[in-house]
Amino acid sequence: MTNMRGVDRVNRAFSGISTFLRANYCEDIAQLQAEMAIFGVPFDEASPFMPGTRMAPRSIREHSMRFSPSGFYDIARQQHFLASEITDGKIQDVGDIDILPTNLSQTMENISAMTRQLRRKGVIAVAMGGDHSVSYPLIRGIEEPVHVIQFDAHLDFAPVQHEMHYTNGQPFRHIAALPQVKSLTQVGIRSLRVRPGEIADAQAQGSRIVPVNDFRQCSPQQIAALLPAGEKCYVSIDIDVLDMALVPGCVSAEPDGLSYAQLRDTLCALAERMDIIGFDLVEVNPLLDVATGMTSYLAAHTMVEFMGHIFAHR
Numbered sequence: 001m002t003n004m005r006g007v008d009r010v011n012r013a014f015s016g017i018s019t020f021l022r023a024n025y026c027e028d029i030a031q032l033q034a035e036m037a038i039f040g041v042p043f044d045e046a047s048p049f050m051p052g053t054r055m056a057p058r059s060i061r062e063h064s065m066r067f068s069p070s071g072f073y074d075i076a077r078q079q080h081f082l083a084s085e086i087t088d089g090k091i092q093d094v095g096d097i098d099i100l101p102t103n104l105s106q107t108m109e110n111i112s113a114m115t116r117q118l119r120r121k122g123v124i125a126v127a128m129g130g131d132h133s134v135s136y137p138l139i140r141g142i143e144e145p146v147h148v149i150q151f152d153a154h155l156d157f158a159p160v161q162h163e164m165h166y167t168n169g170q171p172f173r174h175i176a177a178l179p180q181v182k183s184l185t186q187v188g189i190r191s192l193r194v195r196p197g198e199i200a201d202a203q204a205q206g207s208r209i210v211p212v213n214d215f216r217q218c219s220p221q222q223i224a225a226l227l228p229a230g231e232k233c234y235v236s237i238d239i240d241v242l243d244m245a246l247v248p249g250c251v252s253a254e255p256d257g258l259s260y261a262q263l264r265d266t267l268c269a270l271a272e273r274m275d276i277i278g279f280d281l282v283e284v285n286p287l288l289d290v291a292t293g294m295t296s297y298l299a300a301h302t303m304v305e306f307m308g309h310i311f312a313h314r
């Protein structure tokens with residue numbers, strides 16, 4: 001019995017100390033030698049409605065342990081993914097961002113410092129939110145030119161009112177303005193609560209908006225082809241892009257959303273076409289979820305499958 005992945009152990013999902021996919025835990029980023037690092041951003045102070053997404057990283061990690069550290073077999077493709085990336089240490093868990101309640105600027109700097117440190121080492125940065133506000137400091141920490149694609153029911157491009165700048169309804173207004181962000185593509189948009197002014201502002205800042213009805217007219221490859229092949233790409237996945245029925249543990253869930261297969265196939269097409277340097281998955285709220293934790297499980301499922309395709313195309 002050498003570690004928690006030891007082959008002589010049964011390792012049921014409820015047994016062991018949680019890291020994502022039972023990956024090695026690396027406490028010191030300076031010492032990290034990996035190709036991909038996963039971390040939690042347990043922050044939900046920017047949620048205007050029900051809090052609780054701060055509990056998501058812990059919950060998603062637990063549900064990730066239902067998958068094998070030796071990857072998964074896709075029966076449709078007859079292909080094994082992530083067979084050795086965990087055991088070889090290519091994927092490691094680097095823990096959680098230190099969150100400082102009420103000290104927003106330093107919390108945001110702690111988040112940016114993580115993506116900055118990881119990208120300076122050439123490591124793919126994978127973040128588990130938190131609410132969607134965390135995507136701005138995450139992408140702000142990336143110093144190289146990058147194309148951003150967001151999967152979301154909402155634009156998250158709300159104007160600044162009453163000196164509120166960093167709610168979870170605003171991150172893409174700030175992301176679109178970052179000098180290193182070469183383009184912004186917003187996919188799955190459908191909420192009746194998106195205001196016309198938000199759409200106009202996003203388009204004025206160069207955002208390419210793909211409403212859900214347009215999305216359904218396109219193949220996954222056509223969506224990926226909106227971005228220039230081979231260039232660096234960051235993917236932000238708001239779990240509310242999926243249909244409301246799939247995500248009971250998401251306060252911003254909306255009807256008429258994507259199926260899992262539609263999201264998965266589009267992520268696969270992006271992994272095939274683009275150089276994925278990071279992604280986040282946000283807005284899972286375990287405090288609202290059903291008892292099976294299906295929203296956390298779906299989040300882990302989405303991440304594991306996307307990670308598999310990222311490595312398959314490296």
Ligand SMILES: [Mn+2]
Pocket residue numbers: 132152153154156168238
């Ligand atoms: Mn969002």
